[in-house]
Amino acid sequence: MPGIYTNVKLGTLLFHVYKADYNMKLNSWYLSSFLISFVVLIPIITVFTSFFENTSNYYEILKNTFLIEYILNSITLLVSVLILTFIFGIGTAYLVSFYKFPGSNFFKWALILSFAVPPYIYAYSLTAFFENYGTAFTILKNLFGDANYNKDIPKFDGMLGAILSISFSLFAYVYILARASFLYQSQNLIDLGKNLGFSKIKSFYKIILPAARPAIVAGLSLVAMETLAEFGAVDFFSINTLTTGIYNSWIYFDDLAFANRISFLLLLFIFSLFILENLSRRKAKYHLNSKGGFKQKEKIKLFGVQAFLAFMFCFIIFFISFLFPLSQMLYWTIKFPENLLDLDIVNLLLNTVYLVTISSFVLLLFSLISNYGNRVSKNKILNFLSTLSISGYAIPGVILAIAFITFIAWFDNSIIKALGLTSIKKIFIGSIFGLVLVYFIRFYSLAFNGIKSGYEKINISVDESAYLLGYSKRKTFTNIHIPFLRNSLIFIIILISLEIIRELPITLILRPFNFETFATTAYISASEDLLEAAAVPSLFLILIASIFIIMTSKYILREKNE
Amino acid sequence: MKKITISALIALLFASTFAIANEVNVFNARHYKADAELYSKFTNKTGIKVNLINGKSGALEKRIISEGVDSSADLYITADAGRCGAMDAKGTLQGGLTSAAIKAAVPASFRTSKWVGIAKRARIIYYSPERVTGAELSGMTYEGLADPKWKGRLVIRKSSNIYNKSLVASLIKNNGKKATATWAEGVVANMARTPTGNDRAQIMAVAAGEADIAVANTYYLALMLSGKKGAEQQEAAKKVKAFFPNQNDRGTHMNVSCAALVKGAPNKANAVKLVEFLLTPSSQEHFTNNTFEFPMIDGVSPSPLVVNNLGLDFKQDMKTKLASYGKNQAAAVEVMTAAGWK
Numbered sequence: 001m002p003g004i005y006t007n008v009k010l011g012t013l014l015f016h017v018y019k020a021d022y023n024m025k026l027n028s029w030y031l032s033s034f035l036i037s038f039v040v041l042i043p044i045i046t047v048f049t050s051f052f053e054n055t056s057n058y059y060e061i062l063k064n065t066f067l068i069e070y071i072l073n074s075i076t077l078l079v080s081v082l083i084l085t086f087i088f089g090i091g092t093a094y095l096v097s098f099y100k101f102p103g104s105n106f107f108k109w110a111l112i113l114s115f116a117v118p119p120y121i122y123a124y125s126l127t128a129f130f131e132n133y134g135t136a137f138t139i140l141k142n143l144f145g146d147a148n149y150n151k152d153i154p155k156f157d158g159m160l161g162a163i164l165s166i167s168f169s170l171f172a173y174v175y176i177l178a179r180a181s182f183l184y185q186s187q188n189l190i191d192l193g194k195n196l197g198f199s200k201i202k203s204f205y206k207i208i209l210p211a212a213r214p215a216i217v218a219g220l221s222l223v224a225m226e227t228l229a230e231f232g233a234v235d236f237f238s239i240n241t242l243t244t245g246i247y248n249s250w251i252y253f254d255d256l257a258f259a260n261r262i263s264f265l266l267l268l269f270i271f272s273l274f275i276l277e278n279l280s281r282r283k284a285k286y287h288l289n290s291k292g293g294f295k296q297k298e299k300i301k302l303f304g305v306q307a308f309l310a311f312m313f314c315f316i317i318f319f320i321s322f323l324f325p326l327s328q329m330l331y332w333t334i335k336f337p338e339n340l341l342d343l344d345i346v347n348l349l350l351n352t353v354y355l356v357t358i359s360s361f362v363l364l365l366f367s368l369i370s371n372y373g374n375r376v377s378k379n380k381i382l383n384f385l386s387t388l389s390i391s392g393y394a395i396p397g398v399i400l401a402i403a404f405i406t407f408i409a410w411f412d413n414s415i416i417k418a419l420g421l422t423s424i425k426k427i428f429i430g431s432i433f434g435l436v437l438v439y440f441i442r443f444y445s446l447a448f449n450g451i452k453s454g455y456e457k458i459n460i461s462v463d464e465s466a467y468l469l470g471y472s473k474r475k476t477f478t479n480i481h482i483p484f485l486r487n488s489l490i491f492i493i494i495l496i497s498l499e500i501i502r503e504l505p506i507t508l509i510l511r512p513f514n515f516e517t518f519a520t521t522a523y524i525s526a527s528e529d530l531l532e533a534a535a536v537p538s539l540f541l542i543l544i545a546s547i548f549i550i551m552t553s554k555y556i557l558r559e560k561n562e
Numbered sequence: 563m564k565k566i567t568i569s570a571l572i573a574l575l576f577a578s579t580f581a582i583a584n585e586v587n588v589f590n591a592r593h594y595k596a597d598a599e600l601y602s603k604f605t606n607k608t609g610i611k612v613n614l615i616n617g618k619s620g621a622l623e624k625r626i627i628s629e630g631v632d633s634s635a636d637l638y639i640t641a642d643a644g645r646c647g648a649m650d651a652k653g654t655l656q657g658g659l660t661s662a663a664i665k666a667a668v669p670a671s672f673r674t675s676k677w678v679g680i681a682k683r684a685r686i687i688y689y690s691p692e693r694v695t696g697a698e699l700s701g702m703t704y705e706g707l708a709d710p711k712w713k714g715r716l717v718i719r720k721s722s723n724i725y726n727k728s729l730v731a732s733l734i735k736n737n738g739k740k741a742t743a744t745w746a747e748g749v750v751a752n753m754a755r756t757p758t759g760n761d762r763a764q765i766m767a768v769a770a771g772e773a774d775i776a777v778a779n780t781y782y783l784a785l786m787l788s789g790k791k792g793a794e795q796q797e798a799a800k801k802v803k804a805f806f807p808n809q810n811d812r813g814t815h816m817n818v819s820c821a822a823l824v825k826g827a828p829n830k831a832n833a834v835k836l837v838e839f840l841l842t843p844s845s846q847e848h849f850t851n852n853t854f855e856f857p858m859i860d861g862v863s864p865s866p867l868v869v870n871n872l873g874l875d876f877k878q879d880m881k882t883k884l885a886s887y888g889k890n891q892a893a894a895v896e897v898m899t900a901a902g903w904k
Contacts, residue, residue, distance in 0.1 A: 405624070527593075
């Protein structure tokens with residue numbers, strides 16, 4: 001496998017670069033940064049180098065037709081989801097940031113509860129409600145008596161189902177970022193519009209929207225990355241996108257090279273979005289920091305029909321994105337209570353807590369080390385390495401898991417065995433250790449960036465004063481940095497927990513024997529056509545995630561710049 | 563204190579990896595509650611712990627293959643003979659399921675030395691008695707699904723579904739690849755809608771009037787009739803009737819849930835014991851009453867729901883060897899894809 005040779009080559013190259021930089025001292029910061037970057041880069045390099053490997057000829061013609069279908073489906077899905085999340089996210093953010101109307105304070109945080117419903121659970125709810133003889137049928141029957149209503153009930157399956165599931169689950173990204181940007185728009189801008197005689201709508205298009213553009217682009221690129229990486233909902237509706245295509249060609253065609261080739265295409269897509277998002281974020285920061293002439297704006301109070309329409313828009317989105325899936329799962333749990341008894345909830349809860357605790361601990365530990373390393377050494381290579389190692393978040397979980405297994409199998413077969421050592425596969429595949437390692441790769445950027453932004457708020461002169469007082473580096477870290485970073489750390493732990501609770505493909509592929517989470521239990525039941533049984537774990541997942549979201553809301557929604 | 567916590571965490575991480583006990587490791591792609599109940603019965607009886615990793619067949623197979631000879635897997639249990647055959651073709655299974663108990667229980671066409679059927683299911687035709695006449699159905703075969711008289715009246719799952727792959731593989735085995743390719747085109751032309759949903763959704767489409775005939779496995783109708791899916795689906799199930807195709811020639815296409823012995827299985831003897839246990843009359847009765855499958859062994863009757871509503875007196879295809887489903891999987895996917903079967 002040439003992929004690995006390149007890995008080794010890259011390692012040597014970095015080593016030379018390191019030696020050439022004679023200002024550097026060999027210290028633990030470097031080693032850990034190297035280690036982290038290396039671990040995170042393994043899957044990316046495995047995928048990219050397999051691109052030039054030959055695929056088997058047998059399916060060549062079939063693959064060509066598949067590939068076009070995968071790309072077209074991915075683009076259809078992407079464009080539709082972007083349009084919908086734009087409308088939902090910007091619409092609600094605009095209303096709650098600029099206006100006061102009944103419920104506006106409630107919607108401000110209630111709208112982010114949609115994050116608690118992952119797209120695959122949304123997909124189960126859509127199907128359950130709208131399928132032939134589904135919940136909608138039952139409601140109509142109870143209201144109007146026996147008749148065949150099935151023909152009149154719209155069917156939300158296939159592509160349409162996937163688009164809706166993903167949009168209602170992800171629009172909050174756009175909502176949160178757009179709202180933050182709207183809040184910091186100066187009253188001066190709004191006044192400017194008024195002075196120019198703009199109507200509300202014209203001000204919105206000509207002033208408010210352009211000023212918030214970087215934040216909106218950042219939100220949309222997050223949505224785009226998640227959409228392209230989506231596995232659960234897309235798989236449930238059997239849509240062939242690039243991501244499910246990778247999974248299928250790996251599993252049904254036994255063609256890892258082809259799977260990796262599609263991954264390569266997908267990663268090109270995703271990396272462009274990743275770069276776009278990063279650039280926009282930088283600009284967004286610039287906008288936020290413009291303090292000169294900032295005037296806190298007053299919210300406009302809406303009355304009558306306008307207030308009603310604003311309320312209805314937010315309510316409908318809140319209802320469809322959160323209350324609808326929640327009630328569907330609740331309804332099923334009550335209708336088929338035996339599933340509640342069958343499920344070992346305590347055990348699932350403990351497994352979740354176990355994963356969340358270990359992962360958060362490891363992620364925070366290494367993120368702190370490399371952030372602190374960057375701070376004390378101020379070295380460019382170290383900075384570059386850190387930037388590389390946060391790219392794991394852009395790679396779909398299913399690709400990460402596949403690349404990880406491929407790499408371990410290769411490493412074990414060709415290096416460990418050659419050295420005559422015992423196999424290490426069991427340490428990495430099907431173990432909590434391997435699972436946490438891949439979570440680490442996937443969520444490292446979340447932890448790293450979170451701590452980084454926390455560190456940016458601690459002035460470097462604080463460190464210098466500490467040294468003057470005779471504090472060692474370690475003491476500065478533990479006694480000064482950690483207390484300062486406390487809020488960021490809590491926030492990051494909650495975000496990591498939220499991601500791990502909802503995570504599906506990595507857990508599904510890598511988990512050990514007799515180990516289930518709410519997400520895997522729901523998925524397994526659903527894939528066996530036991531959607532009713534999937535309702536109980538789904539319901540618990542939504543409830544637990546909601547609690548975490550409510551805990552984070554004060555960080556996400558703070559209105560004053562700290 | 564901190565150091566102790568860290569070492570404890572690390573120890574925990576590794577403890578889960580290296581545990582040795584009297585156990586059997588099952589990679590399980592059948593996720594019925596009834597199965598879990600059987601496994602605990604087995605543990606109570608023998609003291610052998612059953613370790614489960616649940617998942618979809620594809621992902622489980624990949625893990626077994628990647629882990630290679632170091633795999634912890636003893637048994638791979640899945641709901642399709644085609645998947646067991648495919649695993650055999652990849653050289654990941656080993657012989658050993660040849661005990662007298664197994665041979666006596668399972669007919670030869672439903673087993674190899676590396677995997678055996680543990681419960682049977684038939685893939686049959688469901689029809690609406692209101693819209694399909696007896697004359698239309700008379701002598702109906704799988705081959706007949708391509709007849710233009712069904713244009714716009716047929717629903718069936720996607721081509722990626724494992725049951726469809728095995729059905730088409732059996733047609734390739736009996737009629738050849740070329741004839742099956744033409745057949746697949748006819749079937750696609752007859753479809754009432756682009757394939758969507760699971761087997762139960764196909765049956766409900768007939769009940770709801772979206773189509774006149776559907777292809778689905780036997781146990782789904784029984785499941786709906788049992789009321790486990792709610793009153794509405796129970797009502798819906800009464801609006802469709804089951805029809806067993808190919809009664810005048812080779813018989814109705816049969817598939818099995820199968821247990822396969824993995825190469826390098828660390829607990830081979832326990833694995834064989836578990837398979838033998840699953841083939842005992844009491845286990846087989848447990849299957850038939852809960853999953854509504856047909857029993858693998860003689861002397862156990864299917865659930866009354868199956869007997870009364872689907873009929874028991876039908877000719878099963880005992881001629882086509884189930885091992886051919888695995889062998890013809892790739893060809894099956896090829897003809898379905900070429901025909902534009904989504």
